[in-house]
Amino acid sequence: MSRATYMLKRLVLSIPVIIFGTTVTFAIIRLGPLSPAAAILGPQGDARAIQQIEQRLGLNDPLWEQYFDFMGNLFLFDLGQSWVINSGTPAVDLIISYAPRTIWLGFWAVVIAIGIGIPLGFYAGLNPNTFSDYFASFGGIVWRAMPNFWLAVILVTVLSQSEQLFGFSWTSFIVETNVVTSPNLAVLRNPTRLITDPGQAWTNLAKATKQILPPALVLGSASMGTEMRIGRTAVLETINSKYVETAKAKGVSPRVLVWKHIFRNALIPLVPVITAEAFILIGGSVLVETVFSINGIGLLFVKAAKQGDLPLVGTLMYLFILLIVGLNIVQDFAYTIIDPRVGYDA
Amino acid sequence: MMETEPTEDIDQPLRDRLKAHPGPALLWGAVLCVLLLLEGPTYLDGLLGAIGYGLALLPGSPGAEAFASASAFFGELPHLLSRELIPNRGYYDGSAWQGTFLGLEPKYAWLIRFLLVYAYVAVLLGWLWYGYVLFRRHYRAADWTPTDDVIDRLRSHYWGLFGLAVVVFFITMAAFAPVIGPTTAEENIEGPYSYDMQYYNEDTETVENITIGEANLGSASRGSGDSNVGIWSYDDFGRFHPVGTLVSGKDLFTFLAFGARVSLFIGLGSMAIAGVIATTLALVTAYYKGVADLIVVLTSDSVQAMPALLLVILATVVFKNHWIAELYNGAMLFILLFALIRWPGLWRAVRGPALQVGEQEWVDAAKSYGQRPTVIMRKHMAPYILGYLLVYASLTLGGVIISVSALSFIGLGITAPTPEWGRAINIGQQYVASQSWHISLIPGLLITLVVTGFNALSDGIRDAIDPQSEGAEGGAAGAAAGGGGG
Numbered sequence: 055m056s057r058a059t060y061m062l063k064r065l066v067l068s069i070p071v072i073i074f075g076t077t078v079t080f081a082i083i084r085l086g087p088l089s090p091a092a093a094i095l096g097p098q099g100d101a102r103a104i105q106q107i108e109q110r111l112g113l114n115d116p117l118w119e120q121y122f123d124f125m126g127n128l129f130l131f132d133l134g135q136s137w138v139i140n141s142g143t144p145a146v147d148l149i150i151s152y153a154p155r156t157i158w159l160g161f162w163a164v165v166i167a168i169g170i171g172i173p174l175g176f177y178a179g180l181n182p183n184t185f186s187d188y189f190a191s192f193g194g195i196v197w198r199a200m201p202n203f204w205l206a207v208i209l210v211t212v213l214s215q216s217e218q219l220f221g222f223s224w225t226s227f228i229v230e231t232n233v234v235t236s237p238n239l240a241v242l243r244n245p246t247r248l249i250t251d252p253g254q255a256w257t258n259l260a261k262a263t264k265q266i267l268p269p270a271l272v273l274g275s276a277s278m279g280t281e282m283r284i285g286r287t288a289v290l291e292t293i294n295s296k297y298v299e300t301a302k303a304k305g306v307s308p309r310v311l312v313w314k315h316i317f318r319n320a321l322i323p324l325v326p327v328i329t330a331e332a333f334i335l336i337g338g339s340v341l342v343e344t345v346f347s348i349n350g351i352g353l354l355f356v357k358a359a360k361q362g363d364l365p366l367v368g369t370l371m372y373l374f375i376l377l378i379v380g381l382n383i384v385q386d387f388a389y390t391i392i393d394p395r396v397g398y399d400a
Numbered sequence: 401m402m403e404t405e406p407t408e409d410i411d412q413p414l415r416d417r418l419k420a421h422p423g424p425a426l427l428w429g430a431v432l433c434v435l436l437l438l439e440g441p442t443y444l445d446g447l448l449g450a451i452g453y454g455l456a457l458l459p460g461s462p463g464a465e466a467f468a469s470a471s472a473f474f475g476e477l478p479h480l481l482s483r484e485l486i487p488n489r490g491y492y493d494g495s496a497w498q499g500t501f502l503g504l505e506p507k508y509a510w511l512i513r514f515l516l517v518y519a520y521v522a523v524l525l526g527w528l529w530y531g532y533v534l535f536r537r538h539y540r541a542a543d544w545t546p547t548d549d550v551i552d553r554l555r556s557h558y559w560g561l562f563g564l565a566v567v568v569f570f571i572t573m574a575a576f577a578p579v580i581g582p583t584t585a586e587e588n589i590e591g592p593y594s595y596d597m598q599y600y601n602e603d604t605e606t607v608e609n610i611t612i613g614e615a616n617l618g619s620a621s622r623g624s625g626d627s628n629v630g631i632w633s634y635d636d637f638g639r640f641h642p643v644g645t646l647v648s649g650k651d652l653f654t655f656l657a658f659g660a661r662v663s664l665f666i667g668l669g670s671m672a673i674a675g676v677i678a679t680t681l682a683l684v685t686a687y688y689k690g691v692a693d694l695i696v697v698l699t700s701d702s703v704q705a706m707p708a709l710l711l712v713i714l715a716t717v718v719f720k721n722h723w724i725a726e727l728y729n730g731a732m733l734f735i736l737l738f739a740l741i742r743w744p745g746l747w748r749a750v751r752g753p754a755l756q757v758g759e760q761e762w763v764d765a766a767k768s769y770g771q772r773p774t775v776i777m778r779k780h781m782a783p784y785i786l787g788y789l790l791v792y793a794s795l796t797l798g799g800v801i802i803s804v805s806a807l808s809f810i811g812l813g814i815t816a817p818t819p820e821w822g823r824a825i826n827i828g829q830q831y832v833a834s835q836s837w838h839i840s841l842i843p844g845l846l847i848t849l850v851v852t853g854f855n856a857l858s859d860g861i862r863d864a865i866d867p868q869s870e871g872a873e874g875g876a877a878g879a880a881a882g883g884g885g886g
Contacts, residue, residue: 070698203825208840212832
C-alpha cells in the first residue's frame with residue numbers, strides 16, 4: 055500500500071469516528087433529562103418563552119428530523135448561534151474571538167513542554183543512574199501526578215505575591231503585567247505594527263508572551279513529565295543499540311555520536327507523545343483558563359455548559375472532535391515520514 | 401517439581417490436603433477470626449448498610465428498613481477501632497482533660513486512634529500475607545508456579561512497594577473515614593447545628609454547651625488576623641485539628657478522609673466496570689478477530705476522539721437534576737461516565753496480550769477438544785491478560801481521581817456537603833499565600849501523593865509480570881495519568 059492510499063484509508067476511517075462523537079453529543083443534548091430550552095431560560099423560564107425557543111431550535115420536530123438537521127448543520131459548518139453567553143451572536147464569531155488566546159496558550163504549552171522535557175529526559179538518559187538522573191526522573195514522575203488546576207492555583211499565588219515571598223516581583227519583571235488576566239493579542243492580528251510602531255507593538259508582544267508563560271507551563275506540565283520519561287528510555291535504548299556501538303568502534307567522536315546517531319533516533323518514540331499532548335491540552339485548557347481567567351475556548355465551554363447554553367456547547371464539542379481526529383491523522387502522517395518502517399496496515 | 405514426594409498426589413483437592421495436615425491452617429484461621437472479630441461490627445454495619453441503601457433505591461424499597469436497623473444495631477456494638485473506645489473529644493476543666501481517652505490531651509488521644517487504625521490494617525494485611533506463605537509451604541501441590549516469580553519480583557521492586565504502601569494508606573483512610581478523623585462528617589460537616597458539644601469557658605470558668613455549628617464559626621481559617629486554625633493545633637473550643645480547618649471552620653482532616661471515600665468509590669467503581677467491558681471485548685476480539693475486532697476498533701477510536709473532560713462536564717450539567725445524579729451526590733453518575741469513557745484505553749492495553757494468548761497452542765488444543773468458546777476465553781485466556789489490565793487500571797485510576805477533583809474544583813459534580821478534595825482546593829484558593837495555606841495545599845499534596853502511588857504501583861506490577869518490558873513503556877500508557885486533563 056502506498057503512502058497515499060494509506061492516508062486515504064485513514065481519512066475514510068475517520069468519518070465514522072466523527073459521526074459517532076457528534077451523535078453522542080446530540081444524544082446527550084437532545085435526549086438528556088435537561089431540555090435545551092429549559093436550560094437556556096433557567097428554572098424561572100415561563101412557558102411561552104420556552105415554546106418560542108423550542109420552535110426556533112426545532113425541538114418539536116420528529117427526532118430523526120432533529121438529528122439530521124443537527125448533523126447536517128454541523129457538517130456544513132452552519133454552527134448556529136449562542137443563546138445565553140452572548141445571545142444572538144453567531145457561534146462562529148464567538149469562537150473566532152475566543153480561539154486566538156487558546157491557540158497562543160496551547161502553542162506555548164507545547165513549546166515549553168518540548169523545550170524543557172526533552173532536553174531533561176535526554177540528559178537523564180545520557181547520564182543514567184546518577185544523582186541528577188534520579189532527581190530529574192523523580193521530579194518528572196511527581197510533576198506528572200500533580201493536578202493541573204492545583205499547580206495553577208499555587209503558581210498564581212506565588213507569582214502575584216512574589217514580592218513579599220521572595221523579594222522578586224514577577225509582575226514588574228521586564229514588562230508590567232498582571233498574573234490573572236487574558237493576554238492582549240491585538241498585535242498578532244496586525245503583525246505589520248511590529249515594524250510600523252515597534253516600541254508599542256514589541257512591548258505588547260512581550261506582555262502577551264510573559265502573561266502566557268505561567269499558564270502554559272502548567273498546561274504543559276503533564277506532557278513535560280511524559281516527554282522526559284519517554285526521552286530518557288529512548289536515549290537509553292538507542293545507546294545500547296548495535297549501530298551506536300559500531301559508530302563508537304569506528305571512532306566517531308562523542309559529539310557526533312550523541313547528536314547524529316543517538317538523538318535523531320531517540321526522537322521517534324517522542325512523536326506520539328507530542329501529538330498526544332493535544333488531548334491533554336484540550337481538557338487541561340478548560341481548567342487552566344479558569345484559574346488564570348484567560349478568555350479562551352476552554353473558559354467559553356465551561357461558561358456555556360454551566361449557564362445552559364447547550365447549542366453552543368454542542369458546536370464546541372463538534373469542533374474539538376474535529377481537532378482531535380485531525381491531529382490523529384497528522385500524527386500518523388508524521389509517523390510515515392519519520393519512521394518509514396511503520397506498517398500501513400492500520 | 402522433582403522434590404515433591406512421590407506419595408503426594410498432585411490432583412488431590414485442596415480440601416483433602418487441608419484435612420491431612422490441619423495444624424497451621426487452623427491456627428492461622430483462628431487468629432484471622434480474632435482479627436476480624438475485633439472490627440466485626442464495623443464490617444457488618446457497613447455491609448448491611450450498603451445492602452439497605454441499595455434496596456432503598458428499588459421501587460417499594462423491600463426490606464431496606466430491616467437492613468438499616470440491623471446495620472444500626474451492629475454500629476452500636478463495641479469494637480476495637482471506635483470513637484467510643486478511644487474518644488478524643490473532651491474539654492479542659494482548668495486542671496485536667498475530661499472525656500478524652502485516659503484523660504490524655506485530645507491530640508494524643510486522636511493520634512493513638514489514628515495509629516491504631518493503621519496498626520490494625522498492617523497486622524491484618526501481614527497476617528493475610530502470612531496465610532499465603534503458609535499455603536505455599538504446606539498446602540499447594542506445586543513447589544513452584546510462575547506467580548511466585550511475579551510476586552518475588554514485586555517484593556524487590558521498591559518503587560512499586562512504595563506505591564503499594566501509598567495505596568494502602570489511601571484505602572485505609574477511605575475505609576475507616578468515620579473513625580480516623582478527629583470528628584465525624586455527620587457532626588462536623590453535614591449537620592453541625594444538630595449536634596452539641598461541651599467546652600470550658602475560660603472567662604466564666606465553667607463548662608458550657610454550644611452547637612458544633614457555632615463552635616465552627618469560631619474556628620474558621622480565613623487567612624488574616626486571629627482567624628486561623630493551622631495544622632497540628634487546637635481551636636478555642638479545645639478541639640484538635642491535625643491539618644487545620646476550612647474557611648467555614650470545619651475540620652479539614654475529616655473532610656479529607658471522607659473525600660478520600662468519594663474518590664476511591666468513583667475510581668474503583670469506574671475501573672471495575674471499565675475493566676469488565678475491556679476484558680470481555682479483548683477476549684471476544686482476540687478469539688473471533690475479523691469483523692468483531694474492526695467494530696471494537698472503530699468504537700474505541702470514536703470514544704477516544706471525544707474530549708473526555710468536556711464530555712463529562714456536559715453530562716454533569718445535563719444530568720444535574722436527574723435521579724442518577726442524586727445517588728451518592730453524583731458519584732454514581734461519575735462512575736458510569738468514567739467507565740464509558742475510559743474502557744477504550746484499558747481495552748487497547750490488553751488487546752495486544754489477548755491477541756498473543758489467542759495464538760497459543762493451548763487455545764488451539766482446547767478448541768480441538770471441543771471446549772466452548774466462553775470457557776476457553778475465561779479459563780485459558782483471561783488469566784493471562786488480567787495482570788496487564790491491573791497495570792493500566794491502576795494508572796487510569798489516578799487520572800480519574802484527578803478528573804473528579806478537577807470537576808469539583810470548577811464547581812461541578814460531587815455536590816456539597818459531600819466532601820471532595822478539589823472543592824477544598826477551590827475554597828482555599830485565595831488563601832494560599834496567607835497563614836491559612838493549608839486549605840489548598842494539603843489536599844493538593846494528597847492528590848499528588850495518591851496519584852504518584854497508583855502510578856508507582858502500576859510500574860511495579862508491570863515490571864513484575866513482564867520483566868522484559870522494563871523501560872519500554874508506550875506513549876499511550878505514559879499519557880494516561882495526565883490524560884485526566886486535570
